[in-house]
Amino acid sequence: MPSSLQLVDRPRVLVVGGGYVGLYVALNLQKKIAKAGGIVTVVDPLPYMTYQPFLPEVAGGNIEPRHAVVSLREHLKGSEIIQGSVTAVDHANRKAVVTLPGGQGTLEVPYMDVVLAAGAITRTFPIPGLAEKGIGNKTIEEAVALRNQVIERIEFASTASDPAARRRALTFVVVGGGFAGIETIAELEDLAREAVRNNGRVSQDEVRFVLVEAMGRIMPEVTAEQAEWVVEHLRGRGVEVLLNTSLASAEGPLKLISLPDKSPADEFEADTLIWTAGVQANPMVRSTDFPLEPRGRVRVLPDLRIAGDEGIIENAWAAGDIAAVPDLTGKGLPDGTCVPNAQHALRQAKVLAKNLWANRWDKPMADYKHKNLGAVAGFGPWKGVANINLLGRIGLKGPLAWLAHRGYHGMAIPTFERKFRVVLDWFSSLFSGRDTTPLQGLEAPRAAFEAAARPAPKPAAAPASAPAPEAATAAGEKEKVGAEAK
The missing domain is CATH 3.50.50.100 (FAD/NAD(P)-binding domain)
Incomplete structure (x- = not known):
């Protein structure tokens, strides 16, 4: 059933996915595209981008859950936001089909350029149970x-x-x-x-x-x-x-x-x-007409344009976990592509936005090449490990590694507003500790209201019971005495 939603009638850059790549592509392009008479449209099933490196700390109670996500509408005011799932892309005709939530039907979205940025999902195996x-x-x-x-x-x-x-x-x-x-x-x-x-x-x-x-x-x-x-x-x-x-x-x-x-x-x-x-590329790529490599990712060139055996596919771009981006440093995965992590996704998004804009005006484009800065991990307050590549490889353990972890991710989470909120969470937890208060009943929030709103069942009427043997005997004796008196 087609939706009645009215779209902005302007040349469109369609961004499929509102994660790391989608958010940063839109942030870097929305003003430029608007000045040129176009619009950036971001489509994602969720209304926010999740900063996944913070999920362990959210689970551990050190970061407020809402502070680990970035609202798309709040921070992409110059873009058109559609909450829904892209279920088909027909690039030959420059159209995508979006399925809207809540049974609202589908929406056909025309575009000039498309950016595949739908990220990855959890990779599982057919293990019983x-x-x-x-x-x-x-x-x-x-x-x-x-x-x-x-x-x-x-x-x-x-x-x-x-x-x-x-x-x-x-x-x-x-x-x-x-x-x-x-x-x-x-x-x-x-x-x-x-x-x-x-x-x-x-x-x-x-x-x-x-x-x-x-x-x-x-x-x-x-x-x-x-x-x-x-x-x-x-x-x-x-x-x-x-x-x-x-x-x-x-x-x-x-x-x-x-x-x-x-x-x-x-x-x-x-x-x-x-x-x-592990993770795997978002399966939505199978509903497109773009070339995929054996692991199910979109094939792209170092400049992040989608390309197949027959050459470059014009006006089609991809980056992040959904794309097999060549690692020009030679230190990526065994197949020569970039490791699927936030560090690459954030930087690929900025290169993609610059190249898309440059390509529109027939200007030179740059290849994505980023030397891995290293890796940092936190294991709870004052515990961690880090491998930092700056002037050489620096290995850290314990408190210094934990500080490096928080310093890097505190800077990397998008927008100043989110950085501020997360730092306040950290500062608060240093003095008050983890919040161990559980929030129960989130899967059925109306249960208490329903119990109160439904009238309690009336108690069943007690059945008439036969008199106890002793009582029956006493009654019989009484009747006998009365008869004799008469």
Whole structure:
């Protein structure tokens, strides 16, 4: 059913996705395109961009969830914002189909240029029970749910009389030893310690955190020595780190296997299973007529124009996790493309915006080439690891690495307003600690109102009961005496 939504009738730069790339492309182009008589249109199912490096801290209770997202309407006032999903792109006719939320139908959006910036989604495998039991940490909603889940399970365990249910509630498993997995398990372990400290009915030695990683090491972005230090750091906090181990099943008890022989490794029950084992390009690219490489990403040139076997596709651009951007430094993925991370996405977006504008006026364009500045990770207050490439490789551990992590990401989150809010969150948490107050019932917010609004059922009328034997005997004797008196 076509939508009645009226679009601005101007030459359009259509940006598919409002994440890192989409936000920065629009920020850098909206004024220029408007002055030239056009409009930048950003389409995304969500009304905000999520700064994903902050999700572990959101889950750990150090950052307010709304401060880790950037409102598209508030910060892209010169752009046209459509909340919906692009379900088809017909570049030959310069048209895209947008499905609007809430059953409002579809919208056909004409354009002059298109920028694919739909990012990536969590990559999963067909493991039995994973879809039903697992949760990721790639969206702000998942981060909030994880925080509430950890605190709620500890509270549940504090009153559980069944030892098996208590152990299951206090067991937390993270699958994936990349940056997302390591930061997530570290922040949640800190959160759990604080929650246990506030609850006298649970002891810390009852809480079990398990990290499962299929490779023989964690965090490939840092040196092997630093990765080993992180493993020892986690184990020193009581986290079980299982390398060369994979999740075989999540149906009933979790079943782990050792690699590469796939022999049984362990089997136990856990109420919380967190999956952070990689990402994949947003599958929306399959509904376009653009060329894809074997991993499902859009094929692009170093200048970020989409190109296939037959050459450049005019007026079509892509960047970020959805694109196979060549890494001209030679230090990217084995296939020669850039690592899918926020550092590349933010910088690719700025190059793409400049090139799109230059191409419109037949001016020279630049290739994307960015030397990786390194990697920083935080494991809770004053704990972290960093690998910084400035005048050489500088490896940091502990408090200095944690400060580098906060300094870099505090500067990298878009807009001054968001930076200010996040810094205030950090400043507050240094003095008041983590907020361990759970927000329950978010999945059914109307439950309390519905219970109050619905009239209570009337109690059933008590059935007439036969007189007790003693009472019947007494009544009979009374009648007999009365008859004799007569």
